[in-house]
Amino acid sequence: MSVTMLFITILVLALLGYLLGRANASGLKASGNALHSIPPYHGYYVALWCGLPALLLILVWQAAQGSVVDQLLIASLPGHLTDGVSPARISLMLGEIKNVAAGRVFGTPEQAIIEAAETYKTFQNTAGYALVVCGLSAAVAGIAFARARLSPEFRARNRVDGILRGLLILSSIIAILTTLGIILSLVIESLAFFARVPVFSFLFGMEWSPQMAMRSDQIAAEGAFGAVPVFWGTIFISAIAMFVALPVGLFSAIYLVEYADKRIRSAVKPLLEVLAGIPTIVYGFFAVLTVAPFIREFGMSMGLDVASNSALAAGGVMGIMLIPFISSFSDDAISAVPQSMRDGAYALGATKAETIRQVLLPAALPGIVGGVLLATSRAIGETMIVVMAAGLTATLTANPLEGVTTVTVQIVTLLIGDTEFDSPKTLAAFGLGLVLFISTLALNIVALQVVKRYRERYE
Template sequence: MSASTLLLIVLILSFFGYLWGRASAAGMKRAGQGMHSIPSYHGYFIALSCGIPALLIVLIWLAAQTTVIDSILVAGLPPHIMDGVEASRVSLILSEIKSIAAGRIFGTPDAALMAAAERYNALRQTASLAMVVVVLSVTIAAMVFARARLSPEFRARNRVDSITLWILIVCSILAILTTLGIILSLVIESRAFFSKVPVLDFLFGMEWSPQTPIRADQVASTGAFGAVPVFWGTIFISAIALFVALPVGLFSAIYLVEYANKNVRAFVKPLLEVLAGIPTIVYGFFAVLTVAPFIRDIGMSMGLSVASNSALAAGGVMGIMIIPFISSFSDDAISAVPQSMRDGAYALGATKAETVRQVLLPAALPGIVGGVLLAVSRAIGETMIVVMAAGLMAKLTLNPLEGVTTVTVQIVTLLIGDTEFDSPKTLAAFGLGLVLFISTLALNVVALQVVKRYRERYE
């Protein structure tokens, strides 16, 4: 039985426990006994009491199962396979055993590995069966124990609130730990990169060529890791995207809030927001197959030289993608401006356009800045569109008809292939990611200061 099936059974049992607890409490109430909590809280208490322990057991079991089985497999391998084997080689042996166990057999494997693969399948089946027995036993036992605690005086509501509070605390801690883990992974790997490549050369270098060769006598044997062209490409394409999305998104929000009737708004607003649900790979195909050839044909008809992968094509399509972010946030911010401010402006003789320009937009600026910030973050972190439409060459150019590359494109290209993980080429991806993270964080801080300033002014 798979873990997902087991969790589904636990969910069904928890729902049954909820019904059982609610029905039991309702029977006590009908018997004329004074209840501290309403019947539904008694049901919630039983459901949480049997569902949470089962979920914890499944998570801990799955986390420990792989390590335990791998240790048993390694301990059971014969000496002629394990003698003098390094730790990195052990992981390869385990991967080969698991591939054989899954039926992916190439050539004639060693008989010991075949036996280990059979033992691996047997251990997995035994572990799965044991997990099912333990989890279901604990779930049923917890359900019965929780039901035995129910009584008219039982403070089910307080217990449910306490359990819910602890769930929220644990989720908050997990979110914080996840963020810290991401930051630490970036910092640790970036430190290894900067120990091989000077920080100043990385931040201010003008040449990006991370393709380090295999032999030391090849040309440019040390590679070039000047990241300025890479970051410029990110800024350039994001600026083009904002140049497309900002006026369209903001003006569409103003029209929908202040000028459009209810029928038009009910049709156009969902239509705009559909753009946010289109997969980015579809935008990438649209940029490569439609927009880029269209721009190239127009440029050639005007006698211009247009690259097959241009910054204009990638930035323009990315701008279409982020229009819903700016439009939706701006719409909500303008709609939230009190009607009294509009009425005051009209009473002073202002036209609708003057009211929008001098009253509504300044008052709604915090929400608009929030939407623009979200759109910028989305544009900076976008990968598929720029991978397919922008190109791979790092260039310092102001010509939108040329191809450029971005940070996310380089991270993708650096982390694929057979390059060793501790090589400068691979570690450069973490250096790019760290600088991009710091830049985005600084952008957020500046935007929050702008929002705070105008919020203090208009509240």
Template sequence: MATLAFGAVLLTVLVAFLAGRRRLAAQVSGAGDSHSLPDYHGAFVALWAGLPAFVLVLAWLLLQGPLVESLLVASLPAELVEGTSEAQRNLLVAEIKSIAAGQIFGQPEPALVDAAERFLAWRQIASWAMVACAAALALLGLALARSRVAPEFRARQRVERIFFWLMVFCSTVAVVTTLGILLSLLFEAYRFFERVPLFEFLFGLNWEPQMAIRADQVAGQGAFGAIPVFTGTLLVALLAMLVAGPIGLLSAIYLAEYSGRGFRRSVKPILEILAGVPTIVYGIFAVLTVAPALREAGAALGIAVAPNSALAAGAVMGIMILPFISSLSDDAIAAVPQSLRDGSYALGATKAETIVQVLLPAALPGIVGGFLLAASRAIGETMIVVMAAGLIANLTANPLEAVTTVTVQIVTLLIGDTEFDSPKTLAAFALGLVLFLVTLALNVVALRFVQKYREKYE
């Protein structure tokens, strides 16, 4: 039903745009008789027809579920809800929803079956009411905005003002979302550090977050020394950058300075396709091709290579992040003014000297941005590491052994049936906080580096 509501709003927006243009055309005799172009008048009517209705649909979808569930609980017989906790009432609502969806196991109580029928009826009524209200609000906005269309009406300024506040709103949402993520990480990490000392977490050498789920279960007390996890993350990311960095930068230099235009137009999109390949495909490639090849090569040389190794994960991850470095560096080098090249050649510099001494310093912000984006992508990768590097926290600098990373441990800790306030589960938030701070520090260092070494040209 939400699709129908959004479809009705979009249809009204299209009609409103055409209605605004047509009304202006009917009032003026030529293009010069109106303050703003017809498209601005159409956009003004369309925005007033679409934005309020769109906000209404979003708010309705957010509030419809809780309101219908509260009415559903209030309509249940007293013997079903008296003396029950909130969790028990949530289980009742979930069972009613399952019955309404046709997922019936055993013989449900007649009261729950009746409640499921009421739930379906109320949800249907609410959905149709949403469609009707959204359509009515869109038509009302269309009529009011259309009545303001006139040759002297400053539609362009109004449209630009609306888009300005839309951008302000989107920016505010982005900032608030980031703050919300940070505050949630800080709160949950604080709960973790109440149970586990900060020094032990940051400098401990043993990571075994296994704890008893039930009182009668035999399990370890848990060891939360995260140094092996941090070491594995840095090792895999370093190997990935060692693969992608030189290849990406050199390929960017070749495409921007040595290759022909036709070759560049053909090869660059092919390189960028690598960024769109799902990471699970890279993981399968690492497990089925790269890891066996490394083991066979190691056996031929008399070197022991683990079935899951950091080298296999890092090599495949380097292929995955190669487009980030190559594409951004290529664009940065190609954007350097031709006058700088000509001036360097006029002073007797060779092509290689021009690239090293003129082009790379001038394109440094874009190149550093590409390396930063690739490094962040490598640090945050999960699937390739799970499939190719393993899950065991192993404190080693040997790329031929199995390691794990921060993101893999976060996923591992948050799955299963462990209670949410357990140190094992809360450790995921502590790891996430460290990963967030490391990424932030990486961005700050890169920004300072660019500001210090960037060469400015007029």
């Protein structure tokens, strides 16, 4: 039985436990007993005791099974394969054994490796069967334990609320620890990078060429890590994207709120929201195959020299992607303006356009600005569109027809292929990632504060 089927089976048992618990409580109530909690809470209690311990056991088992099986496999290997062998060599040997066990055979492996592959498959099968038995046993034991505790005076609602509260706290702790882990990984690796490259040279250097030589006598052995051209490319493409997204998103929101009737709004708004659900790699294909060639051919017809990966193509397509963000926030902000402000403007003789320009937009400005800032942080952190449509050369230019690179493009480029995390070239990706993280975090904080003030004003 696969892990997926085991999960489904435990969920079915949890549903069965719910029905049994509720039926048991209903029987107690029918016998004239006064229940502390309504029957569904008794069912929830049994279902939680059935599902949670079993699912937790499966997760822990899956996390530990790989290392335990590897240790057992190493202990079963012949002495001539493991005596005096370095950990790196043993790791390669384990990889070869697992490849042979999976049927990915390259060349003719020695007999000891083939036998070890059979042993590995035996260990895996045994562990799988043991997981199924232990998981189902834990689920059945949970049902039996929970049903034994049910009684008319049992506080099932309080217990269920306590369990759910604990799950919510656990989820919050996991989210916090994950965030801290991301920050620590960025900071630690960035400190290792800044120990080799001065912070001032990185933040204010004008030349970016992180290609490190393999030997000290090769050309460009020292590299150049001035990130100003990379930062400028990110800002430049983001500015082009906002130049496209801001007017289109804002004007579409004004039309949908103030001019469109209900039928048009119910049709157009979902279509506009679809843009937010399109994968960014699809936008990248659209930029590479449609927008970039069109801009280049149009520019060449006018005698202009247009790069194949121009900033205009990447920024324009990114702007299309950001339209739903700005439109949605602007729509909510304008809709939240009290109708009394509109009525007051009309009573003073203002036209609809004057009311929108002089009353609605100033009143909704905090919410609109919050949406713009969130869209800007989204543009700064965008990866797939700029990886496919932007250039790789870091250049300082204000010409949108030329190619520029961005922080995310450089991070992907630096970490592609075989990487060594002790070289400045690879560690530079973490330095760029730390700056990107701080920038987007600052924009998100500012945007949330603006939206918070807006909500406090009109709610």
